[in-house]
Amino acid sequence: xxxxxxxxxxxxxxxxxxxxxxxxxxxxxxxxxxxxxxxxxxxxxxxxxxxxxxxxxxxxxxxxxxxxxxxxxxxxxxxxxxxxxxxxxxxxxxxxxxxxxxxxxxxx
Amino acid sequence: xxxxxxxxxxxxxxxxxxxxxxxxxxxxxxxxxxxxxxxxxxxxxxxxxxxxxxxxxxxxxxxxxxxxxxxxxxxxxxxxxxxxxxxxxxxxxxxxxxxxxxxxxxxxxxxxxxxx
Numbered sequence: 001x002x003x004x005x006x007x008x009x010x011x012x013x014x015x016x017x018x019x020x021x022x023x024x025x026x027x028x029x030x031x032x033x034x035x036x037x038x039x040x041x042x043x044x045x046x047x048x049x050x051x052x053x054x055x056x057x058x059x060x061x062x063x064x065x066x067x068x069x070x071x072x073x074x075x076x077x078x079x080x081x082x083x084x085x086x087x088x089x090x091x092x093x094x095x096x097x098x099x100x101x102x103x104x105x106x107x108x
Numbered sequence: 109x110x111x112x113x114x115x116x117x118x119x120x121x122x123x124x125x126x127x128x129x130x131x132x133x134x135x136x137x138x139x140x141x142x143x144x145x146x147x148x149x150x151x152x153x154x155x156x157x158x159x160x161x162x163x164x165x166x167x168x169x170x171x172x173x174x175x176x177x178x179x180x181x182x183x184x185x186x187x188x189x190x191x192x193x194x195x196x197x198x199x200x201x202x203x204x205x206x207x208x209x210x211x212x213x214x215x216x217x218x219x220x221x222x223x224x
Contacts, residue, residue: 004150033212041145041196043215086151088213094139094164094204096213098151 002027002091006099013077013106021072021102023087030090032063034072037084037101046072046085077106110134112216114199120222121189129184129219131199139204140182141213142174145196157182158204189223196220 003026013019023032031050035043047054047061049070054061058077063070074081084101091097112133121127133140142154156164157176171193173185182199199216 031211035215041198041218041220043198043200045212045214048212088151094141094156094158096141096153100150 002029002089002097004087004089004097004099006085006087006102008102009100010103011105013104015077015079015106015108017077017106018073018075019077019104021074021085021104023070023072023089023099025068025070025089027068027091028065029068030092032065032070032090033088033096034061034070035086035088036081037086039083043086074104077104079106079108082106112199112201112214114197114216114219116219117217118220118222120224121186122224123189123191125189126185126187128186129197129199129221131182131184131216133180133182133199133201133214133216135201135203135214137201137203137214138179139202140176140179141200141202142182142184143198143200145198145218147195151198155184186221189221191223194221194223 005024007022034046049061049063051065058075060073086101088096088098115130139158143151145151154168155174175183196218198218200213202213203211
């Protein structure tokens with residue numbers, strides 16, 4: 001099956017810093033999502049991005065499907081950005097496969 | 109109510125108990141999912157229902173029994189669980205195009221289950 005790898009596994013930032021999170025996948029996919037899981041466990045949709053680039057405030061994402069990776073950019077990080085960031089790829093027939101996540105901590 | 113809701117939010121049960129988790133989606137979607145998230149592990153897909161039919165059962169033990177009475181409601185019936193079943197159980201929904209292609213998934217807040 002498709003393998004999904006995220007890097008880095010852990011990241012500590014000072015408030016105001018920028019960061020890039022990466023998601024690599026081993027085969028072609030139909031679509032890709034980025035999620036933020038808050039400390040209470042809720043998964044919040046960030047981007048639905050099978051290809052191309054999208055921006056939402058301080059966050060943006062780029063998926064290069066032909067090269068099998070996606071990037072999530074966080075600019076001017078805030079303490080509320082802390083949590084775990086997951087990418088999930090859709091491989092077909094109802095199967096979403098999640099990466100192992102990047103655990104982000106933003107220090108005040 | 110909007111989005112995807114789950115009840116209860118927390119559940120503690122003994123190994124001999126029977127309990128049920130409930131999920132309701134208010135998005136008009138036609139596919140619903142159960143996921144399990146154990147500590148420090150990625151989300152694992154358990155069950156998928158599309159148009160109220162189970163289309164995926166990801167080798168889940170029979171002590172977990174799903175039920176989808178209509179496209180808005182999904183249950184997970186639990187019986188004789190083991191301590192290693194303690195985890196966060198997440199429900200999600202999406203719009204399926206009828207040919208197995210699923211669009212954006214939306215998640216509920218989860219039920220944190222502890223099995224003693």
